[in-house]
Amino acid sequence: MQNTLNVAVIGAGLMGHGIAQVFAAAGHQVAITDTSAEVLAAAPAYIAHNLEQMGLATDPVLARIERFDQLADTVRHADLVIEAALEKVELKQRIFAELAKFAPAHAILASNTSVIPIIDIGLKLDDAARSRVVGTHWWNPPHLVPLVEVIRTPFTSDEVFEKVFGILESVGKCPVKVNKDVPGFIGNRLQHALWREAISLVERGVCDAQTIDTVVKQSFGMRLPVLGPMENADLVGLPLAQDIHRLVFPDLDCSKTSSPLLDKLIAQGHTGMRAGAGFQTWTDEEANEVRRRLALHLIKVTRG
Numbered sequence: 001m002q003n004t005l006n007v008a009v010i011g012a013g014l015m016g017h018g019i020a021q022v023f024a025a026a027g028h029q030v031a032i033t034d035t036s037a038e039v040l041a042a043a044p045a046y047i048a049h050n051l052e053q054m055g056l057a058t059d060p061v062l063a064r065i066e067r068f069d070q071l072a073d074t075v076r077h078a079d080l081v082i083e084a085a086l087e088k089v090e091l092k093q094r095i096f097a098e099l100a101k102f103a104p105a106h107a108i109l110a111s112n113t114s115v116i117p118i119i120d121i122g123l124k125l126d127d128a129a130r131s132r133v134v135g136t137h138w139w140n141p142p143h144l145v146p147l148v149e150v151i152r153t154p155f156t157s158d159e160v161f162e163k164v165f166g167i168l169e170s171v172g173k174c175p176v177k178v179n180k181d182v183p184g185f186i187g188n189r190l191q192h193a194l195w196r197e198a199i200s201l202v203e204r205g206v207c208d209a210q211t212i213d214t215v216v217k218q219s220f221g222m223r224l225p226v227l228g229p230m231e232n233a234d235l236v237g238l239p240l241a242q243d244i245h246r247l248v249f250p251d252l253d254c255s256k257t258s259s260p261l262l263d264k265l266i267a268q269g270h271t272g273m274r275a276g277a278g279f280q281t282w283t284d285e286e287a288n289e290v291r292r293r294l295a296l297h298l299i300k301v302t303r304g
Contacts, residue, residue, distance in 0.1 A: 018142035
């Protein structure tokens with residue numbers, strides 16, 4: 001492992017406390033903060049639950065995590081800062097202005113945004129600070145999903161880009177390099193292209209939401225851990241892929257805005273599991289069981 005780092009995490013919610021857990025479990029010192037005192041207070045319990053579920057000792061990890069009320073105190077000695085705040089560009093710009101002011105001049109400033117271009121987040125910084133800004137898009141849950149997308153902007157220095165990649169490898173993640181700073185990066189562009197067509201099929205009455213999930217989980221989803229889409233195209237042959245595309249592409253959804261079905265469901269208060277309904281209805285027990293099965297599945301596959 002690399003030398004022990006001082007890592008600061010801005011945001012202690014779902015992503016933030018999981019990211020803090022990864023670095024603390026790897027032996028680094030972690031400082032974490034949140035604007036919500038309640039969220040910050042709850043973070044250790046969530047981390048302890050994660051570790052217990054993984055069959056790991058809690059005390060050594062929690063001992064390396066210190067909570068702070070103020071951002072300035074959180075980043076004062078940081079070598080690496082990871083922002084994990086809400087997906088609002090103005091908020092992230094304000095946070096990064098504070099990071100550039102209060103963090104040491106050598107500190108790497110990373111954002112965990114899942115879709116916002118990194119160049120927009122660092123827009124109001126001077127060139128010296130922008131050279132230290134990089135994207136690190138972790139996937140939920142961050143302590144279990146291996147992938148982290150590392151995104152560079154035209155201002156990101158090569159040294160920062162390569163150093164972050166190496167740090168993430170050293171803590172057991174699977175980083176990939178995103179060489180062009182596009183909205184949604186790689187994973188979310190692929191995921192939401194699938195979601196757009198899935199929602200369209202439901203909206204058009206081709207099938208219901210449950211059927212969509214059954215089709216994915218019982219067919220090509222089973223192959224994805226060992227056969228990515230580019231490998232699959234080569235496996236079946238590019239001429240066949242081309243023939244299929246010529247037939248299917250003209251009928252695929254190519255909307256440039258979110259689906260009217262989403263607008264309708266959200267207006268009805270059907271916002272997802274926490275509300276008890278989204279595309280499907282959910283009891284608290286059903287929702288918690290999905291989360292439990294997901295965590296246990298990811299624990300199993302990552303231990304290989």
